[in-house]
Amino acid sequence: MKLKTERIYTKPADLDGYRILVDRLWPRGISKVNAHLDEWLKEVGPSNELRKWFGHDPAKYDEFKTRYLEELAVNPAYNQLKQLVAKQLATKNVILLYGAKDEQHNQAVVLKEQLDKELR
Numbered sequence: 001m002k003l004k005t006e007r008i009y010t011k012p013a014d015l016d017g018y019r020i021l022v023d024r025l026w027p028r029g030i031s032k033v034n035a036h037l038d039e040w041l042k043e044v045g046p047s048n049e050l051r052k053w054f055g056h057d058p059a060k061y062d063e064f065k066t067r068y069l070e071e072l073a074v075n076p077a078y079n080q081l082k083q084l085v086a087k088q089l090a091t092k093n094v095i096l097l098y099g100a101k102d103e104q105h106n107q108a109v110v111l112k113e114q115l116d117k118e119l120r
């Protein structure tokens with residue numbers, strides 16, 4: 001089974017996985033029904049201070065990643081996510097959903113990289 005990332009605004013081609021929203025804020029314009037979520041783990045998202053500092057500026061991404069990983073190291077919600085992902089990957093794909101427009105510079109990418117490393 002695979003761990004994937006996907007924009008929540010992308011219409012799911014199929015609902016072939018366990019869908020987890022990893023944004024601290026609910027994405028604008030998406031109804032809870034249309035999100036097709038299995039979980040919303042908002043506590044695993046970057047702190048409001050880090051999120052505002054980053055502002056989705058690709059030039060700040062490397063520093064954002066470092067700071068976010070430091071937050072995750074002491075965030076109990078990350079351990080909850082890691083356990084949930086490990087359990088679900090045993091039987092199905094897991095999709096980390098996010099609202100950012102930039103598909104390469106966001107917290108879901110950081111989470112996927114870290115989970116891939118730790119769950120190998």
